[in-house]
Amino acid sequence: MKHNQVRFVILFGTIAIIAIFTIQVYWLLKAWNMNEKQINETISIVLNNVAHKMCLYNQSVLPQENPVSQLSSNYFVVNINSMVDANILEYYLKTEFSRVGLDVDYEYAIYDCHNDKMVYGNYIPRQGVNKSISPSTNLPKYSEFLYYFGIRFPSIQNTVISNMTIWLILSGILLALVLFFSYSILVIFKQKQFSELQKDFINNMTHEFKTPISSISISADVITQSSITGDPERLSTYGKIVKQEATRLNTLVEKVLQIARIEKKGFELKWEEVDLNALIMPVVDSCRSNSGKDIKVHAILSPNVGKVFADPVHLTNIIYNLLDNALKYGGEHPVITVRTVREKRNTILKISDNGPGIPLAFQSKVFRKFYRIPTGNVHDIKGFGLGLYYVRNTCRAHGWQISLASDPGHGCTFTILLNR
Numbered sequence: 001m002k003h004n005q006v007r008f009v010i011l012f013g014t015i016a017i018i019a020i021f022t023i024q025v026y027w028l029l030k031a032w033n034m035n036e037k038q039i040n041e042t043i044s045i046v047l048n049n050v051a052h053k054m055c056l057y058n059q060s061v062l063p064q065e066n067p068v069s070q071l072s073s074n075y076f077v078v079n080i081n082s083m084v085d086a087n088i089l090e091y092y093l094k095t096e097f098s099r100v101g102l103d104v105d106y107e108y109a110i111y112d113c114h115n116d117k118m119v120y121g122n123y124i125p126r127q128g129v130n131k132s133i134s135p136s137t138n139l140p141k142y143s144e145f146l147y148y149f150g151i152r153f154p155s156i157q158n159t160v161i162s163n164m165t166i167w168l169i170l171s172g173i174l175l176a177l178v179l180f181f182s183y184s185i186l187v188i189f190k191q192k193q194f195s196e197l198q199k200d201f202i203n204n205m206t207h208e209f210k211t212p213i214s215s216i217s218i219s220a221d222v223i224t225q226s227s228i229t230g231d232p233e234r235l236s237t238y239g240k241i242v243k244q245e246a247t248r249l250n251t252l253v254e255k256v257l258q259i260a261r262i263e264k265k266g267f268e269l270k271w272e273e274v275d276l277n278a279l280i281m282p283v284v285d286s287c288r289s290n291s292g293k294d295i296k297v298h299a300i301l302s303p304n305v306g307k308v309f310a311d312p313v314h315l316t317n318i319i320y321n322l323l324d325n326a327l328k329y330g331g332e333h334p335v336i337t338v339r340t341v342r343e344k345r346n347t348i349l350k351i352s353d354n355g356p357g358i359p360l361a362f363q364s365k366v367f368r369k370f371y372r373i374p375t376g377n378v379h380d381i382k383g384f385g386l387g388l389y390y391v392r393n394t395c396r397a398h399g400w401q402i403s404l405a406s407d408p409g410h411g412c413t414f415t416i417l418l419n420r
Helices: 003-058 086-100 156-162 165-223 226-230 232-265 276-290 312-328 387-398
Strands: 068-070 075-079 106-112 117-124 148-152 272-275 296-301 307-310 335-343 346-352 401-406 412-419
Touching: 003 068, 003 075, 003 086, 003 156, 003 165, 086 106, 086 117, 156 165, 165 232, 226 232, 272 276, 272 312, 276 296, 276 312, 276 335, 307 312, 312 335, 312 346, 312 387, 312 412, 387 401, 387 412
Parallel strands: 296 335
Antiparallel strands: 068 075, 075 148, 106 117, 106 148, 272 307, 335 346, 346 412, 401 412
């Protein structure tokens, strides 16, 4: 998938997700308001019927205006225009709520005009449910009426929610679909990144293999000439070239196969007590002799480092990979410093170079498989992007910590904390 196509899919998916959420929230709020309005209207009808029955019982006349007033989302007052009997009121409330099928918690209080206070009546829970909410014995007064009662519905919001079960289920399904869609986009994006890394790996591997194959091919052509049999020195030179390039080619193949084996089977470490300083020096000497560059490798090894518990083969490969990395990015005249330090109970290995350094944006990515710092279409530094990946995984297998410190223009320092 092309880069522009991925961007279009992500952009379209983001817009679709925002639109879906906006529409769903709009209809959810609208459904909430409709349910709340419907419940409030049902409550008003019930209270209006109760007011009429109370007036018939008291043989009084209701005021011409609507006797029911809603003071808040869950508090109503009802103008009776006559004295209120608490027992009769509670009976009418229960029968009317039961008749319309509205099962809600409520509590009521009756206004006492002689004492100018609300006299608490009772708390009526829903059918089959014990009291789950602490009653409020101090319901507010209403100055517009003289004979009235107040009724509060403490759990009316729960009733609204229970009436919206299907909406909440659909919203949950939609949320699950959106999360799945978002995850799919993330997988596509990561797959695109992996595809690009894989393509870069194949290109790098082709470049790496092309040089030794070309050298072997040229040397083979020269060796097969009949005239070369009379020049043993020249024959030996080209024979050495074939041997050297074949070894190099085998090393490249082995490096790729080693990563594949590690990922398939994991690390099989052979633990031993290893003299770290003694292990470092042969690798440093090999680096000096085989680099073909004007290099300086300083080995500053603390004598009190002693031995570490590690797999000597993998530890050698770690040092070799870090030195090889420093050589590649150290320019024409690399200066490399290998340092061992003993701090408390830990041994620290540091490998520094004088290269151009690594920008901060790329420092967290250099340990990824196949990752190489972007250089455009320039391929002046060869490699597969596997060296530091191997180093990090090997350190993890040993339980060691590896970190990178780098300032652009001032080289890099890789630090490994080797726990004893």
